[in-house]
Every structure is written in C-alpha cells, then in structure tokens.
Amino acid sequence: MSEQFWLVVQYPLKSEKGSQRDHWLREKVMEYLEISLADADLGYVDGFDMGKSTSDPKKYALNVFCVVKEEERGISLAKRVLRESRLDHTRIKIATMPYGKEETYTLKYAYKKGVTDFSL
Known part of the structure; x- marks a missing residue:
C-alpha cells in the first residue's frame, strides 16, 4: 500500500463567517472533489474548516481537506476539477503533508507566481 x-x-x-457565495463554493468544491477522487480511486474528502487563519487571526480562509493515495x-x-468546474481556481493554494504525521503543510501550488507562504 x-x-x-x-x-x-x-x-x-x-470575513470569518464567509459570504453566501463562499458557502456555496465550499459545498460545490467538496462535492466535485469527492466524486472525482472516488472515480479515480485516488482518495476522499475528509472535511473542511472555515474562519480565522491560525497563523494570522486577521486573515480568513476556507480549507477543504482530502486524503489522497498519490500526492502528484x-x-x-484537484487543479483540473476546480478549473473545469469554474470553482474560483484562480484563487486557490494547494498544500500537502504526509498522512498520520505531525508535520507542517508544504505549498505545492499557488494561484500566482511568487506566492511561497502557506498556513492553515
């Protein structure tokens, strides 16, 4: 395995609570990723959190968590599904970390060049 x-x-x-659109986006992103990961036998969506960033309480974020078998x-x-579904792919950051280990997330993709920071 x-x-x-x-x-x-x-x-x-x-904002901390997010707008009506943010809640719609969360539902659609989770739905589309769940279906696509299952179809590819690659993993599943494990949940989300929405609100203040833990590293900077003045920033807010929606995080959708997945568990995948193959990182790349x-x-x-994820990038393809969000782009093809037009789910604000131009604003995303994607980060990974080994499952079951207490490490930090490593930024793997950012919506624009030069973005290097990532935190929950």
Missing part, C-alpha cells in the same frame, strides 16, 4: 497524504485546497475569505496525481486532479 502506498503512503497517503493530506491535501488541502485553500481559498482566501473576506491528487494535486493535478
């Missing part, structure tokens, strides 16, 4: 990874897709939010395929699938 191959090693598993946490994969998190992060969207910036303007999981990242590619």
Whole structure:
C-alpha cells in the first residue's frame, strides 16, 4: 500500500463567517472533489474548516481537506476539477503533508507566481 497524504485546497475569505457565495463554493468544491477522487480511486474528502487563519487571526480562509493515495496525481486532479468546474481556481493554494504525521503543510501550488507562504 502506498503512503497517503493530506491535501488541502485553500481559498482566501473576506470575513470569518464567509459570504453566501463562499458557502456555496465550499459545498460545490467538496462535492466535485469527492466524486472525482472516488472515480479515480485516488482518495476522499475528509472535511473542511472555515474562519480565522491560525497563523494570522486577521486573515480568513476556507480549507477543504482530502486524503489522497498519490500526492502528484491528487494535486493535478484537484487543479483540473476546480478549473473545469469554474470553482474560483484562480484563487486557490494547494498544500500537502504526509498522512498520520505531525508535520507542517508544504505549498505545492499557488494561484500566482511568487506566492511561497502557506498556513492553515
């Protein structure tokens, strides 16, 4: 059995609670990723959190957590699904960390060049 990874897709939010659109986005992102990961036999969506960033309480984020069997395929699938479904793929960050280990997430993809920081 191959090693598993946490994969998190992060969207910036303007407020702690998020707008009606943010809640709609959360539902659609989770639904589309769940279906796509299952179809590819690659993993599953494990939940989300929404609100203040733990590293900077003045910033807010929506984090959708997935568990994937293959890190690179999981990242590619998430980017493709969000782009093809038009789910604000131009605002996302994707980060991963080995499953079952207390490490920090490593940024693997950012919506624009030069973005290097990632935190929950």
